[in-house]
Amino acid sequence: MPAVSPTLLAVLTIGVVALILGILIEFTQNRYSGRDDPIISRINEGVSTERLRENLKFLSSEPHLVGSNRDKELADYIRDRFVEYGLDRAYLVPYNVLLSYSNTSHPNKVSIFDARSGRVLFESKHREENETIFPNIVDSYNSFAPKADVIGEPNYAKIDLKGKICIVRYGKIFRGNKCENAAQRGCVAVILYSDPLEIAREGTQQENVYPNSWWMNGKAMQRGNLRTSMGDALTQGFPALVDGAFQYGINDIELPKIPTQPIGYEDMYAILNLMGGLPVPNTTAFRDWNGGLNITYRLGPGFGSANAEKKLRVVVNNVMQTKIIYNVIGILEGSVEADRYVILGNHRDAWGLGAMDASSGTTALLEVSRLFGGFHRDSQWRPRRTLVFASWSGEELGLIGSTEWVEEHIHLLSQKAVAYINVDTCIMGPNLNPDASPSLMEILREVTEYIPFRNNTLLNAWTEYQEYISGELDKPKIKTLGSGTDHAPFAFFAGIPAINIEFTFDKKKYPISGSYPAYHTAYETFDLVDKFIDPEFSLHKTCSQLIGVLLHAISGSTLMPFKINELANRVQTDYENMWRRDRNEDQFVSKSDFINGEFKPLIDMLEKSIENFVIAAKDWDSKMRDLDLNNPFLVRQVNDVMLAVERAFITPEGLHQRPEIRNLLYAPFKYNKYSTVVFPGMLDLMKTISNTQRADTLKVPQFNQTLRRHISDIAIALRSATNLLNTSPL
Template identity: 30%
Template structure:
């Protein structure tokens, strides 16, 4: 479990310590191995049909492309009674089957190991021992055994070179075709006769982390906050994740600071946030958001997140729909991307980055953005400055582009005569989400969903009326300050209306009724309704429909308050 040094890359010659999974349980077990494909529940169902029980075994699973959170794999193994889980990077996903490997190409070499956290932050993020309240000195702390986000299974990462001898030693049935990987062997599932001795000893002491913030105080509405953020903690060097984003954040702060020194300050306050311990269940941003929840609920305009600036040439953004126009117009003006470019912007928001507390707990509009490309060294020691120079961003042109784009978005939010939030786009997207729910529902459940369409229509009418009032206001030269201040309060408050204090069933920390992450981190829209439909629980369907319809009506009432 050690990565090889690479000629010409001095970063790889250093001792970077043991590769591990954050929040793994500690333990010591020797057990037969079962290969379980990607480690999804359906994979274990297939094994069960073959008469293969993973209880008490060590399961070997692959990282997934498209990405599936490793913590979801750990939870699935834990729920099936496995004694431990080993997660490896198969060359079919991010190695030589994709193309040339580092140092000759961007894909992962045979010894690369994807480290990472496995905490169950899709249940509740942040400090596992302070769920829902700020982890500050003197705060009450629950017992680790009672923490919903702490795994109870041992887990460790492997390279494919380390996994290969295990795979070669397995007997039993051939794995399904979709489980066959990139190695020139027949993948079999076991159990055994390969046996592994797995020992994990975690350091679970409570230690401090540091959230670093700075601000440019606004000249006209200093209480209104536009927040830009990136995490700086990394697995080893983090040339892409997160240091490319950190470089852009530092340059953005320097540039806007220089403007302020020359007397050009924003109308609204811009907050710069450098988060710590993002890789450990989003701890820094979550605890900061919980600590300052009241102030942020009243005054936060939007949060702009850049986890990584770049791993390649393709710009992608995810955002709440009310920020679509800001994203599209800024990308057009800075990156010369045509409006309507397919797949550039998504309104389906999952999890796994620092925007989570802002959207799902506080109801603050968010944008998450990056440039992406072939990137096979994620969370390994090869994700370093040398890889970035050669493959990720030669010349660092996309680092610069991200800084400019991020800055333009922040300044447009901070300097607009009214905050540039357009809920007409939200209405269109919510109707789309509701239509999808109707199309996937059982015939017997369709009558229960009718209130959603009616509530979405009422919200759309209110959004149209608010949009027209804003356009009329902005046509004035200058706009009436009192009317603009009222509309600002309305627009800032509207996203908060989609929160419900009771949260999503089983996950009360996640309070947004339009968005939540699945356990894989993939987006889940209308989560309460969607999960009730999947469970075929008619009582829950009615309850969740009523809650979501009430939230849409709250938002409509707020928008009508601008009249």
């Protein structure tokens, strides 16, 4: 045997040691290690308020409605920044989708005219200010409202809606659901408006409204989408690829049925001031129906007897058009698990200048991508799992860009996406107000402890705000994910757990039932943000720090930071609370109707399945505490089980009459897209049955059968999830 020279041996030894050290260093560097993790301080220190401010100023300098030239220019800009900042690659992803616009040469109008002479007595404005003050801002309209010309009597009541033009206030539930209800109840058109009670709470005089405060003048109009399903309407359930994929025709699809137009409260005053009928009663059924205009609010129908010859007319000239829209995707590959993805997304398109919705999130997205790109470029650092940065288009017309992307990559995402973090309008005020999938709530709470906030931690401020709102001092309660923004296709179609980050205004001081006053109006300007919302850009900084640290925590934790235990407990509590819903509001949930008769065995089965899931999840969590994190194969197996548990609740055919909502566990309620409930399909069907009992009793047995099958499906899914936890290799 030839002797090995001592020099060669030394060189070999040094080589091997260096290799092991190198692996170890890399392994520890990209591993999220909690409070003292060096990446956390690099994120906290790295966020620049100047850049956040500069980028927001640039992004909101021109309107960027979906499909506009500016929307495309900003897509190119964001792709170029992703590359410049040091991500591995960035590219545009086009989809060919159905859009809806107002008609620039024939704006939509609401008018009052004299039926005898035909003389027009009043005509609504179609934009807030003239073209020189806000060039290129799209006229006020509700996307996908059909083109129509309707004459009728106004009605601001809950009954006698057939053939009437229904006056509807913004707030509480999603506008698309309002219009769907109105159409079902016979309204021939809807006029939407925001009352001063919501958007001018400190008075409507010039000194109290924008540009002198964040409240709105009477010309501000909330534009907004009406479709209640998400994604491209012509390719529901599959991607709208640009190279010739199948599309349905306009006549094959469901679209909003009646014309709808949003106007300002100044114009609504002209209509309500002439209304006849009884004054709005002071009863709980009409709570909040009186508003902040200086008139007696009347129910109608029709104008008062002194104005009986006057009629109302609604003209909607909206046009539909298929167009190519662009998402931007930026990738920073993981060094250990490159085939596992953590996605951070935000929508780029806006109704107007979009300084809040959603450019406040876009500037944060850019800042966070700059930091991670920089870590990689400066020190060859990589995340453990692959980071995906996404800028969506078409969110405002129905989450189109994000939904198409999820549909295109559904198999890859269902197997390999770990979590999705969304940031839409990040900053409406200083109070953290996130929503999340239950399994991700714990990691969200944890990282807020590492974010500095006004000489304390964000966790502290968050806890104090919740105590101020609810009077309870407890760890922060987090809402389950609602809809209305881009996490919806990830969570409700693909079953990927998600977090939506948002900071809100003081909800106790300003109990607005809708969003912030300038929401979807022409006044969502950089100046509004710079003067009233976040003058120091310190809140934008906090938002960026939070999403940055979250991204690192979820992509860098060796063991995925999912709390299956919290998920199971939350399901159990939410299920128990389901039977305690406000019956006055819902009028359909009563457990006694269910525990007797045909539903009894199914409810028993469901409750048993929930219990077993809770037990298995508790067991799982305690096993996780003793897991050998140095065994990479075991870690990977365990992580795969947690991915699979979330997907166990995805039903391929979707919920009843909602194929795009496939999550049996949590999703928005069919009758209010903004509100998320446990077992959404069950609540949908109970409400449908309750409505049917009043209208068409013959259909009830069929719906009852669908509901029995659905409850059984939920129980089976819970058992599958339980089996996944129990048959783990532990």
